[in-house]
Amino acid sequence: MNHSRQDIPGPGDICQPEARRVGVYDAHAIEDPSVDHDLQVVYRWLRSLPITDLLSAAVDDAVKYVLDGPRTWRFDLMSPEVDSDERASVGTKLQYHVINRLGLIKEPPLDTSILGIAVEIKGTVGRTWMIPREGQCEVTLLFRINARRHTFEVWLMRTHRAWLTGGNGNRDLKRSPIAGAVRRYALIVVPETPLPPEPLRQLTPEHLDVVFGPAGLRRRLVALFEALPEVVIPRGSIAVVGAGLGDPMKRAREAKSDLRRRGLIVLVGTWPVERRLAAELGFDISGEAWVAVREESFAFYGLKVPSPR
Template sequence: MTRLILQPIGEICSNDDGEEHLLLAPEDDTELQSVAGWLNNHPVDEIYTDAIRNAIDYVLDGGRTGRFDLLSPEVHPGERASVGAKLEYEILRGFNLPKTKPLDTHITEIPVDMKATVGANWAIPTEAHCRLCICTQMQLKNNRHRSWLVRAHRSWLYRGKGNKDQKRGLAVHAREHWSLPLYNWTELPINPLRYLTEEQAAEVLGAKPGQVERMLKMFQYLEGRVIPRNVFLTVGAGKQDPMRRARQLRDRAAQQGLTVLCGTWPESREQAAARGISLKTGEWIALREDAGHADQGPKSQSS
């Protein structure tokens, strides 16, 4: 990137059409404050957490490929980069926002662009120069994410080398000092399959034995961890109706001393709640029958 002399708050910026405007601090930007006020009425960190997980699951396509780790060598860098494009639609759905032009959406009738990166900066397109952007950073190795609301003033953007569409990165100083943090670093749930050793993963994801046996092994290895529905689709990749196989596991698991609970079933949710565990619809957990103390919750998903 070329060197950027950052214009401070109070000076004049001009957009790509040559229209001049004042560089305002976030607290003085009425449009930014309006959008921030709307967002503050929503659980922004939770919506983004669910949206990022859904976008990653979509790109991995575990139900067809058997992949469960976005950082795996099996995942092409281009696929990793495409998480941001899918995330945009997941965020719109999470907030129940429309897809509009010229940017991604409108919040309180104000155009807003949504950008995401698995790196350290964002590619701000020309149509978003001097416009409001929600910029999300995902650190996959650290399993966390954070977001800012910022007006991407043209004066605060680097010019990328050889970028034909003139997309630019946002200056770090502007991000850190002249933006509004929407939420701090927030944990990104880990796919439970990542806790398996190589040997265990080979057993659980192998072609043989059948799905029921492999899912039973998964419950044994991941005892006490909440397992989302998507994990069963990954374990049963390429097979027919893996969820029906999962429902057949209860009796088999009981023979192994495991109680299998599923958040889709009211009685399971009640049993889980009695043990201090909150199960959402489609989530599963296997617990030792002799470990059902009310103060015992599931194993940490980030340990």
Template sequence: MTKYESAHPSQNDIISIAETLIAKTGGRNRLEAFFGPKLRQAMDEVIDMPRTGRYCLEQIEKTEKTYIGTKVEIVLMHELGLARGNKLDAQLNGYEVDIKNTTGSNWMIPNEALNEICLLVKTSDQHGTFSVGLLRCSEENLSKGGNRDGKKNVSANGRKKILWIVKDGNMPENVFLHMEPETREKIFNAGGATKRLAEFFRSRVGIITQRYLVESVAQQRDYMKRLRRNGGAKDLLAKEGLEILWGGNKEQKMAAQLAGYRLSTKDEFICLRKADIGLGK
């Protein structure tokens, strides 16, 4: 008997879906690493920092907040390779499953999901955490009253019955949200894209940085041009004995590795002191 069977007796349908989802992510040990970055991506795409300059969910418009759930659904459907459902969002193991996300404390369950299985996702931009679970949204698991659209919350009793696949897992942090305000203001007020990028990497020496953050700071389509030599941020930092290394360059990856840092993909950068990678001052 698995831990799911002992904790959720007579729920073979939900247990079957849970085990399938775990297999799709690569196994129990991969759950956090699979879901965390995907959910971070969904939120970042709604925040849309490269175009808007915003850096957290608190800054988006109220009308946009309703789209977070849709974005989470789209990202998870794609990444998990789920077929579109006839009645609900997805089909899995022959069951219709609705995908519901909340950035608050509860979920809004629509009438069409009554007595159906829901994949419940909870994300916190502020705390950098997430949870993913399954629940059959029967009447006994939902609140008595509903909103104007007839949607109901998961009741206290229902929350106890959620089969958690991941509970309070960690997402990649929202770098700008948790940055010291003085540092953030210094970056955003540095001037043009090249100067902002130089200030950004100056504040993150020895920290691996994702491409999306570079694009977000530059807020330009040709952000890589603002990073390179010939007038880019690399030239500004070189005068200070700093070097930006890119994971898409074999020699630069090797230089980072020799200094004790691993650039795994072409979407990663790191700023290091030249003296630490054998380039002198």
């Protein structure tokens, strides 16, 4: 059903949530989000944090948990090897990662609470969210992940029953927020923002055939760094390339000498000296990330090539 701006209930209109397992909640007047006390308390708390970084990490955690790359070679939610049920499960896993990253705890009656206010957490890799009866008229964090664009965005909204779709809901008695109500009444927590980069997504089909091909891991890792010179490669991406093999980092360390002979100097974030050197060259390899730098780049910046480790 399409809802025009005029027929979406607004502040002052009466909202009647549906019966829940714990009983029937009273009808109540819809408040404008700007004067909704609990909504504003939660919103201010979220905005007091480095919220974009925290929620970006939470979404990335949930996506990587579902992909399980170090065992499956998968690094892209849109891969044909990821079925629709797995893709949908990202939203389910997300609540636990959000709670962890925000330093909260899982507790009833909803998913968590912030400053004593119950909060529901809903994520989707699709167009909309499914709100259970227990979540009607409650303060809700809404995450939308765009797997094709590798981005995410987050809103905070009181999901009034009056702002949810009509009809009988789905078989689990869940309903979706009306798009016009989200646009009009949801508070933006994080605008559309890129997720942490996954450099394996930059590989061409030709490079993918080699990096994930039948050759030994050492040769495949050499091919990876040659395909992506001066691109920061997280440790987790190396683990994906070495999926199913014991100690892929050992093979990565062995590949460094092969790359050096090809004019690529590998810097590893494990070592403080190399982290500082990478920073001088314009690369952030914190978190034990790796980067293969062209030898001539050191000369350009007047830096000494480090001795092999």
